[in-house]
Amino acid sequence: MTTTEKHDLLIDGEFIPATSGERFVTLNPATEEPITEVAAADKEDIDRAVESAHEAYPKWRSTAPEERGRLLTALAARIREETDYLAELETRDNGKPISQARSDVEGCARYFEYYAGIADKIHGDSIPLTDKYVDYTVREPLGVTGQIIPWNFPVNLVGRTIAPALAAGNVAVAKPAEQTPLSALKIGEFALEVGIPPGVLNVVPGFGATAGASLAGHPDVNAISFTGSVVTGRQVAKLGADNVTPVHLELGGKSPNVVFPDADLDHALDETITAIFATNAGQVCSAGSRLLVHESIHSEFVDRLATRASELTVGPGLEDPDVGPLVSSDQHRKVREYVEIGREEVGDPIVGGKTPDHDGYFVEPTIFDDVDNSDRIAQEEIFGPVLSVIEFSDEREAFELANDVDYGLVAGIFTSDVGRAHRFAHEMEAGQVYINEWFAGGVETPFGGYKQSGFGREKGLEAIESYTQVKNVCARIELE
Numbered sequence: 425m426t427t428t429e430k431h432d433l434l435i436d437g438e439f440i441p442a443t444s445g446e447r448f449v450t451l452n453p454a455t456e457e458p459i460t461e462v463a464a465a466d467k468e469d470i471d472r473a474v475e476s477a478h479e480a481y482p483k484w485r486s487t488a489p490e491e492r493g494r495l496l497t498a499l500a501a502r503i504r505e506e507t508d509y510l511a512e513l514e515t516r517d518n519g520k521p522i523s524q525a526r527s528d529v530e531g532c533a534r535y536f537e538y539y540a541g542i543a544d545k546i547h548g549d550s551i552p553l554t555d556k557y558v559d560y561t562v563r564e565p566l567g568v569t570g571q572i573i574p575w576n577f578p579v580n581l582v583g584r585t586i587a588p589a590l591a592a593g594n595v596a597v598a599k600p601a602e603q604t605p606l607s608a609l610k611i612g613e614f615a616l617e618v619g620i621p622p623g624v625l626n627v628v629p630g631f632g633a634t635a636g637a638s639l640a641g642h643p644d645v646n647a648i649s650f651t652g653s654v655v656t657g658r659q660v661a662k663l664g665a666d667n668v669t670p671v672h673l674e675l676g677g678k679s680p681n682v683v684f685p686d687a688d689l690d691h692a693l694d695e696t697i698t699a700i701f702a703t704n705a706g707q708v709c710s711a712g713s714r715l716l717v718h719e720s721i722h723s724e725f726v727d728r729l730a731t732r733a734s735e736l737t738v739g740p741g742l743e744d745p746d747v748g749p750l751v752s753s754d755q756h757r758k759v760r761e762y763v764e765i766g767r768e769e770v771g772d773p774i775v776g777g778k779t780p781d782h783d784g785y786f787v788e789p790t791i792f793d794d795v796d797n798s799d800r801i802a803q804e805e806i807f808g809p810v811l812s813v814i815e816f817s818d819e820r821e822a823f824e825l826a827n828d829v830d831y832g833l834v835a836g837i838f839t840s841d842v843g844r845a846h847r848f849a850h851e852m853e854a855g856q857v858y859i860n861e862w863f864a865g866g867v868e869t870p871f872g873g874y875k876q877s878g879f880g881r882e883k884g885l886e887a888i889e890s891y892t893q894v895k896n897v898c899a900r901i902e903l904e
C-alpha cells in the first residue's frame with residue numbers, strides 16, 4: 425500500500441490543502457510509525473466546505489430520489505470492490521484486526537445500499553380533517569448536515585451517518601477523527617468517481633477544537649451528528665444550541681452483560697469475549713464492559729472466562745489477532761490509568777493488566793473480579809479491553825445493578841427464561857437490549873442512547889427521521 429494517496433481536504437469536488445497549510449501526522453498504532461501527513465482543516469476551511477455544500481444543496485435536493493438511490497448504490501458497489509484496500513487502510517490507521525476492518529467496510533457498503541433503497545420511499549401522510557380540508561405532510565431534507573466522526577469505527581460510521589443524510593436529499597460535511605482520517609477521504613474520492621456531484625459530500629479532517637467546533641457552531645449547518653465522548657458531546661450540543669441546530673448525540677456506554685445460570689453458558693462465554701475483548705479491543709461504545717454474573721455460577725464462569733481471555737492473541741492488526749493495539753497513545757495512557765485505578769479499588773486483575781514490552785499501543789485483555797458497582801471501573805467508560813465483574817444473587821438485584829449507571833446505551837442478558845428476558849427488556853433504561861447475543865442487530869435496527877448515552881437515533885428508518893423535517897400542508901377546499 426502506498427502513502428501517496430490524496431490526503432488533502434475534499435471540498436467542492438477537489439482535494440485541496442488547508443488554507444493555513446497545516447498538516448498533521450497519522451500513525452500506525454501497531455508500530456507507532458507515521459503513515460502519512462494529512463491536511464488539517466481550520467475554521468476557514470470549514471466555512472469553504474459548508475459554502476460548497478450549500479451551493480450543491482438545491483440541485484441534490486431536487487435530484488429525483490431514485491437517481492440519488494442509484495448513485496448511492498454505485499458508491500456501495502465501489503466500496504465493495506475496494507474492500508481489501510479499504511480494510512488494510514483502516515487497519516493501518518486504526519489498528520484493528522484486519523478481519524474486523526473488512527467487516528466494517530462491508531457494513532459501510534451495506535449502509536449505502538440500505539439507504540439507497542429508501543431514497544424513493546420517503547413520504548408524508550394525509551390527515552383526515554373535515555371534508556372542508558385537504559391536509560397532508562411532506563418529509564423534507566434539512567439542508568447542510570455535519571458529521572463529526574470518532575476513531576473507533578471510522579469507515580463504518582461514514583456509512584452510518586452519511587448514507588441516510590444523502591439519501592434524504594441533504595448534503596454533508598464530514599469531519600473524521602484526527603487519529604483516523606484516511607478511510608473517510610477515500611470514500612469521498614469514490615463518491616466523486618461514481619458521479620455524486622461536487623459539494624454533496626465534503627470531507628474535512630482536522631482537530632476537534634478547531635475543525636470540529638467550527639462545524640458544530642456553523643450558522644449555516646442545519647443538523648449535526650456527533651459520535652464520541654460525553655464531554656465533547658455536551659460541547660457540541662451547546663454549539664448547536666447557539667444556532668438552534670438539531671444535534672444527534674451518540675455517546676458512550678458502560679453496558680451491563682447479565683448472565684443467569686439458566687443460560688447456555690458456553691454461548692454466553694463466547695459472546696462475553698466478543699462483547700469486551702475481541703471487538704476493536706473493547707473500544708466500542710456498546711461494549712459489554714460490566715459483567716453481572718449470578719452467584720451460583722460466578723466462580724466457574726469467571727474461571728473459564730479468565731482462561732479464554734488469557735488465550736486471546738494480541739498483536740498487529742494486519743496479522744489478524746483477536747485483539748489489536750489501541751488507537752493512540754492517549755487512549756493507551758487512559759486505559760492503563762484505569763487498570764491502575766482498578767488495582768487500587770479491587771486489587772490485581774485475575775488476568776491481564778500488563779502492557780507488552782514493545783512498540784505499539786497494546787493492552788492485554790484484563791479482568792477485575794469482585795468489583796463493586798459503585799467503583800470507578802464499574803461506572804466510567806474505559807474504552808479498552810478491561811472487564812469489571814460484579815456478582816448478583818437474584819433477578820431484582822441484577823436488574824437494579826444493570827440500570828445503576830449514568831449511561832444507557834445497551835443492556836444484554838443471557839438466559840433461557842423467555843419471561844425473564846422480556847422483563848429485562850421492559851425494565852432496562854437503554855436504547856438497545858440484546859437477548860442471548862451481544863452486538864445483535866444490523867443496519868436496519870435503530871441505535872442510540874438513553875440517559876448520558878445521548879439522544880436521537882441512527883440506523884434503520886429512524887435515521888431518516890433524524891435527517892428530515894416534517895411540513896404540514898392544510899388546504900381549505902370548501903368555502904362556506
Ligand SMILES: NC(=O)C1=CN([C@@H]2O[C@H](COP(=O)(O)OP(=O)(O)OC[C@H]3O[C@@H](n4cnc5c(N)ncnc54)[C@H](O)[C@@H]3O)[C@@H](O)[C@H]2O)C=CC1
Nearest residue numbers: 573574600601631632633636637652653656675676709807
Ligand atoms: N461513543 C463512541 O463511539 C466513542 C466514545 N469515545 C469516548 O471518548 C473518549 C475520548 O476519546 P476522544 O477521541 O477524545 O473523543 P472526542 O469525543 O473528543 O472525539 C470524537 C470526535 O469529536 C471531535 N471533537 C473533539 N472535540 C471537539 C469539539 N470541541 N467540537 C467538535 N468536535 C470535537 C474529534 O475531533 C473527533 O472527531 C474515549 O476514551 C471514549 O471513552 C471516543 C470515541 C468514540
Ligand code: BAL
Nearest residue numbers: 450451517603751752
Ligand atoms: N492513526 C492512529 C494513531 C494516531 O495517529 O494518533
